[in-house]
Amino acid sequence: MEGARRSYGLQSPGSRGVAGAKRYGMVIDLRKCIGCMSCAVACKAEFGIPLGSWRTWVKVVDKGRYPDTRRIFMPRLCNHCDYPVCVRNCPTQATYKHKDGFVLQRYNRCIGCRTCMVACPYNARHMLPEKRTDNNLPHMIVDKCTFCVHRVKKGLVPSCVQACVGGARIFGDMNDRESEVAKLASKERLTVLKPELGTSPSVSYIGGDWEIMDEPHSYTNRSAQLKEEFNDYKRNHEGDTFADIIEGEPTMPQIGGHAIGFLKTVPHKAGDVLKAFKIFLFG
Amino acid sequence: MEESVVTFNVFHHVAWGTAISVYFWLVGASAGSFVISSFGWVFGIKRYKPLALTASVTAILMLLIVPVLLTWDLGKPVRFIYLLIPGFWHATGPMAWGTLLICSYPMAMIVYTYFVIKNDQFWARATGIVAIVLALSTHWYTGVVMELNPGRFLNHTALAPLLFLTGAFISGIGLLILILTIQNLFSKAANRIDWDLFIEMAQYMMYGLAFDAFLLFLEFMQSTYGSMNIVLGHEEVLMGVFKFPYFWLEIVIGLVIPFIILVSPLKRNLYAVVVASFMVCIGVYGMRVWWVMGGQYLQSFY
Amino acid sequence: MSGFLRRSVLKMGAAGAAAATVTPAITQAMELKLGGDDFHQIRTFQAREKSSYLCNMCPYFDGGFTYSEKGDILKCEGDPHHIATRGKFCTKGLASLFGVTDPDRILAPLKRVGARGEGKWKEISWDEAIAEVGAKVSESISNPDSIHMNEGAFKDGAAKRFMDTIGSKSLLRSRAKSIGNKSKQMALKNMMGEEFIFPDLENSRYLLNFGCNIFETAMPLAQRLSDSIVNNKLTMITFDVRMSNTAGRSDEWLAIFPGSDGIIALAMANTIMQEGLADTEFIDTWTNYSSSELAESLAEFTLEKAAKASGLAAKTIKNIAVEFAHVKPAAVFSMNGVSLHKNGIDAEAACQLLAVITGNVEKRGGNCLPRSYNLAAPTPTPPDVDGGKLNLNYSFPFEVKEGDRKVSVLFNHMSNPAYSSPAASVWKEVLKNEKLVPYIVDFSPFMSETAEFADLILPDVVSVERFDVGSAPTSAWPWVTVSKPGNKPRGKAQDVRETLKKIIATVDNDGSREMKKYWSFSSSKDWVKKEIKSTPELKKYYKKIRRGSWPKYGKIDTLTRKITNKKGDAVKAKYGSHLEDGFPTQTGKIEIPELNWSANERHADLQKNEFILTSFKVAYHSLSRTTNLKLLAELYHSNPLWINKEIAKEIGVKDNGLVRVTSEAGYMVTKAWITQGIHPQVVGISTSVGRSSYGRVAIADREHRASWADEGQIDADIDYNLWWKDKGTNPNDIIPIALDPESGSQIWNDTVVTVMPAKPGDKYGDIKVDNTMHMAIYKKMLEGV
Ligand SMILES: Nc1nc2c(c(=O)[nH]1)N[C@H]1C(S)=C(S)[C@@H](COP(=O)(O)OP(=O)(O)OC[C@H]3O[C@@H](n4cnc5c(=O)[nH]c(N)nc54)[C@H](O)[C@@H]3O)O[C@H]1N2
Ligand SMILES: Nc1nc2c(c(=O)[nH]1)N[C@H]1C(S)=C(S)[C@@H](COP(=O)(O)OP(=O)(O)OC[C@H]3O[C@@H](n4cnc5c(=O)[nH]c(N)nc54)[C@H](O)[C@@H]3O)O[C@H]1N2
Ligand code: SF4
Ligand code: SF4
Ligand code: SF4
Ligand code: SF4
Ligand code: SF4
């Protein structure tokens, strides 16, 4: 995965294997993931992530024919790619690749254009809604997993790793040969998501199964419940600047609806604009 | 495959929606109109000079809506200013370039229009050349901003800018024909644009349609031999949820029917040409819709 | 380029501080700690205050911490150095702090003003409330048994003390006091001398799991199991009627016919004896049977019988038996799937027998006697009036309706029978009836389905606000953990022990009833201190214990996840306690009961549309106490009926289509989930959702405003971002009462229902029950005894 050292824009070059550099990464051992979703809840609690957004989550696939069946869990999060498309495409340098492997977001620079969301092949980014429990925290900008840089800096593992009941999430410096991640990475069979895209993820999996890792599969083989839930989500979750198409309903009226939704953002954004003016004029 | 079901996953929003698709359409129509405007003053085709002013004003107006729309679509509209701060400017982000283009292109058009009104051939031509390059670039960029997302299989194609430019060309002409028709209705006989010009423009549009069809065919062909994602993109997304904008709007209404009108004897009929122009305009909007949302839609289940 | 990069990284402002301070090098530390500290994620990494916390959301009692800033709890997590918890909390524990800020939380005593159950409340002062309850209790004190207490807490110390103080025998419970259910506990107590047997999964190499959904309901065991799957190459065989997360992750999921675990276990035991794979020496020395006697009594339980009853191939059962007997150490675990059947007590013993005959008892990696501390009640204790019996509450509403039970006052604490008991509709009817139950007091901090019928709600504190101490047999070493509130009780919420103390003080205001002396603790904190000080093994260590968890066995090793001593070696557990003390039975030996197995006759000849209904727990909820926690409800809020794909096709049920599920007492309309992961003669529905009460999150309606919640109680996140609309359905209205005659446990997994596509006019969530049918079933059940 070292490959060519491409580096564009604010991407630090991939630090994997570079002497003296750190390359934080996560190995997710799917043999140990028990689908408890503690990781997802711990992460949401850590950052007060609002309902309807996730920095990490666990996908579930049921496969097989009765009685020969199996359930597969696959935790997902930002891959902290070595060649992150999101970083490359950000127009304001709001997101960047730190040389130790983290792909980070500068909230005070982000303009909420969502280019990075479009660019990320892994759905790892989300827009923070207008309303949050603690409205002093950022809103209406894009957010993503930080690999818990605030904890790692203090010598703690990320929150999801801390909480992982199955012990499936292992985090550390891939360049440190004594670290557990490095050991696992060298002796186990690893896979990453969408390797063909050339992103070179820092999150890799032991014991992956194509049925859960494959993108087209997740599109075609969704359960009927999941489809219905998705539509509920699209209908009821603050998505007014978005473009969620509801399955089974004609598209054009929906797009009309989005236009109306777009207009509905006028009040709160106008509020933002006025506030900015006020600050500009009166300090 | 059949007995393997995703039973739980979280949900993701599609990031860019209606505002972006309208913006793509506006930029396209603007660029298209501007090309026509430049025929007379830049390329020296005299008979186009009378409509140059209308065309460039149309182009300017279309483009003035754009910054407002885009700014409003930002999560933090006030921070649009960050896009203009040199220290924040990020060379690898297509949008950083797009911002420059969207700012400079209307200015070049305005200067050009000023000289058109002044009837200053030299400066109109000079500024026109700059403006036409910017017009094409601005629209080329909209293709690029979608193309440079390797994860969005439907958009990640080198043909994207070309598809966008072709769409711009035909929708620009279509829009101009509509506007000129209205203008003719309200002008004195002496000031009316010559009917032959309409027919001629419509023929350009017809060639544009043919080229567009060719590009679409290339895309289609590649998709059938492509990865599962793109096959799905065509079969399930474009012919599924996005069937209306893709198949009905873009292909049937925006391509096949106008093409038939414009190659048949109807091409000399004023009403038919106006109808065809209208269809092309909304057809191109259909393309903007699926192009922006389709690729994201497919992936939002991952 | 890199100069530019460095500069732009450094330049960012306040919110970006997270990144700024990490440049250029993130840490010097080679190894990252697994927890035990916490910092704010943005605000200059401010360290948070830590306080010890014992999670109370399920009987596994994990020890951990709450972290707070300026008195607001912002996070919970497991204590990494806790011998049992090892840093891990499940979703319920992690999310428990959201109970504090639930916008629908009850924050002051509420008095009913409208009709019962109408939902009209008036806030009153604590003094008024206590005076009122005190008067009601005093009125009935001459007939103390008419004062009832329905208790659902695992630790019922205060409720029991209250009832003993007033001399009432009417303490009822909606659940067992510790891990398991009453049938299982009885079976184990009789056989092994303890109510729980701890599988030492950390060291096992083979696990036979009968009807326990370990990965969803037994988290401290789950983390060890998960480690062993990789580290010890543990083989895991799960018998279950549906593919739970545990079954789906097992090496083999054996989909069996409900209630057949007992005969499978007996046939396996028989095979093991016959193949000569049993540990005869252990049997001869440590059980009431000799190995030959045992072989003889097992002989009738043939593989063929087991195959017939379970639907498995005889060969499969045999192979597993042989493999299990060969691999050592091996463990056997079982839970509600086994014991909540008609033959539950026998079946539980049969499963345990497998560990016994292979000698996997009190051995490293085998089935061990529980290691935990029994906390004593603070002294002085009032005389025990009911002999410490565990009386389950399931027949309460029937007895009241029949006039067999006279109620003057009903207290309810941490229990929600109108939602979680069988025949919940009968509970609702009885609770609504002021003639049958004249006065109801509920201590719930949330408006549960039961609290809705109260005359007075005296809000208790929530788990993270409570002083507590507990111990559970969740590791090979005993431990005790103290819980200290991470924040002050919100609003006017008050710990139930203090409330009860005040009630007693009113009832015995002049001291003539001699009640006050039992309530001499000054606060709930003092109560906990007294609990520890009254426990002989612990009282010396009070000073150490009160800091958090005790004993401290060592620190967690980040690589192996084992607790290690100062030298870095994994701490060693003691096994083989029976070698010194024998087993804690009367005889000191394992008392294998008479071996028995019988099928539920009702399950023979099920018609095409008839199924056995299993209602199960999911990892993300704890019965009815977590549905208001937004992060959990977001994860899990809908509970479609699981149905096998083939059968669904046969009976015309469509995926996500509406179905009508009919029991003897009535029907409900819900959605179907068509799956390959369930036995064709079983349908399954999960518990915990389908709430009709419990606040806006639980009922998935962000517009709903509780009349008691004041304007200030908002969580903008809930009010704007709650996106799901499906709140699920609760099966308990249609599940008729069916009690095990010996233990009194509801045999949840034996219910028979018919399933068919919904009829025209049926709406999702419709429930229609006939309480007279429930009554008739109850009477029939009594006659059957
Ligand atoms: N997440 C969570 N954990 C909990 C609780 C909670 O509410 N939520 N509650 C705690 C309490 S009070 C209890 S009692 C325990 C219960 O813990 P468990 O017993 O593990 O949980 P249940 O879901 O009641 O039942 C377990 C399994 O039995 C299966 N089953 C049903 N019938 C049969 C059968 O005939 N044979 C076999 N082999 N399996 C069968 C069901 O499909 C289900 O998967 O969990 C405790 N832990
Ligand atoms: N269909 C079906 N039903 C079942 C089961 C099943 O498998 N299937 N399982 C059964 C089992 S094993 C059990 S153990 C029972 C459990 O059933 P219950 O013992 O009734 O327990 P919960 O439903 O958890 O109810 C707890 C109630 O306590 C209140 N509460 C919550 N937190 C607090 C607090 O901090 N303080 C106070 N004072 N009150 C609080 C809330 O009102 C909450 O509703 O359910 C049983 N019900
Ligand atoms: S996973 Fe997505 S958001 Fe994360 S670094 Fe890669 S491209 Fe960026
Ligand atoms: S949303 Fe923010 S981080 Fe993402 S591309 Fe736009 S400015 Fe950059
Ligand atoms: S590393 Fe931190 S931010 Fe990323 S998923 Fe885990 S807990 Fe969330
Ligand atoms: S916490 Fe660990 S075991 Fe649980 S779902 Fe997440 S990754 Fe899997
Ligand atoms: S398993 Fe979960 S709910 Fe039970 S005690 Fe542990 S953290 Fe709490």
Ligand SMILES: [Mo]
């Ligand atoms: Mo239970």
